[in-house]
Amino acid sequence: MxxxxxxxxxxxxxxxxxxxxxxxxxxxxxxxxxxxxxxxxxxxxxxxxxxxxxxxxxxxxxxxxxxxxxxxxxxxxxxxxxxxxxDPETGIVALASQLSLGTWLVPNLVGSFRRTHADVRFELQQVRDNQTTAVLQDTRLDLEITTVRPTDRTVTWHPLLTEPLWLAVPQEHELATRRHVRLSEVSREPFLMLRRPSLLRHQTEELCEQAGFEPAVAFEGEDIPTLRGFVTAGLGVAVVPALHLGSPEALTGVVHHLQITDAGAAREIGLGWSSERKTLPSAELFRQHIIDRSGAGDLPAVAPMF
Incomplete structure (x- = not known):
């Protein structure tokens, strides 16, 4: 008709x-x-x-x-x-990110973008750091900020920064007076880890294996703030991402963090999107904003260790 x-x-x-x-x-x-x-x-x-x-x-x-x-x-x-x-100035950006990036990187990027594009709205989705990318599983997503480097050729990946991994210990721990640690020094400690198939869990186990031991897992959690909470309670140690300036967690000081000197104690954060779907104008604007800030070295710095 x-x-x-x-x-x-x-x-x-x-x-x-x-x-x-x-x-x-x-x-x-x-x-x-x-x-x-x-x-x-x-x-x-x-x-x-x-x-x-x-x-x-x-x-x-x-x-x-x-x-x-x-x-x-x-x-x-x-x-x-x-x-x-x-309309690039009034559109919607569907963005996925891991919980550990949602306290510092994502708010920082969205906030700086909306200072010049105030009418663009965001649909935010938090995902676990599984070893598959969310943009493959959900066709409604425009972009994903993630530590999972995709292996599928239909997903484009742009590296943003490399984030150190630290060891979180209770404030009263014997290592709490130090700034650096080798993982072999805590081989007898109970470890607090994310549940499988977490990429951080896999990386932690690989680092421990390279250090010559298999970690004794005392507790498995769903997110990194929970692991830090159990560290605070003195229930073990945990390999966690570095804290960043601007993150609420960086202000608490409830646990002590040490830089891990073992090779490979870092994770890469990148931006992923489907190469088979056309990105809407507002999402394209935000994608370019992220890439420009990364290229200029204008992403939140690592906070001082404590």
Whole structure:
């Protein structure tokens, strides 16, 4: 069914003349008349009847008009929603990130972006640091800030920064007076780790293996703040990402952190997106904003250890 014919029917039913419709829509009167005839053929009955020089709705036309009004109203709302979506200054960015990046990097990037693009909205999704990327699993996502380097060729990866891994120990621990540690020095300590298939868990186990021991896991948690909480309670030690300036965790001082000197004690943070889906303008703006800040070395620095 031709939406132009529906709009012309609506206008004439509201009192606009055929001549006025023709002038407004830049189409001949015969073109309008043919479109209305096709509409009546589609509906299966006469919708308009000529009374003198004017067209008036039939009973069927009056019944049909109520639904046409509702349909065109919804259609216009849908078109307006699409216009808003594809407008780079009023669109929506669907962004996924790991919980450990959501306290410092993501707020920093979104905040600096919205200072110049205040009407862009964000749909944020937190994901675990599993060994698969979220943009492969959820086609609604535009971008993902992650420590998972994708192996699938349909995902583009742009490295942003390298984040050191630290060892978190209780404040009263015998190592709490030091700034550096080798993992072999804590081989007999109970370890607090994320549940599998966490990438950080896998990396921690690899670092311990390289240091010559298998860690004794005393507790498995779902997120890094929980691990730090158990460290605070004196239940073990944990390999955790470095704290960054601007993170609320960097202000607490509830645990002591030591720099791990073992080779490979760091994780790479990057930006991922599907190379098979066209990025909407607002997401493209945000992607370029992140890449520009990374290229300029303008990302939050590591906080002093304590």
């Amino acid at each position: 031709d939406t132009d014919a529906l709009r012309w029917f609506q206008q004439i039913a509201d009192g606009v003349t055929m001549t006025e419709v023709s002038e407004i829509e830049f189409i001949t009167q015969s073109g309008v008349s043919r479109a209305l005839s096709r509409l009546e053929a589609d509906v299966g009955t006469q919708l308009l009847r000529r009374t003198g020089r004017n067209l008036r709705m039939t009973s069927a036309g009056a019944a049909f008009k109520r639904h046409v009004d509702a349909l065109l109203h919804q259609l216009d709302d849908g078109l307006a929603a699409v216009d808003q979506l594809i």
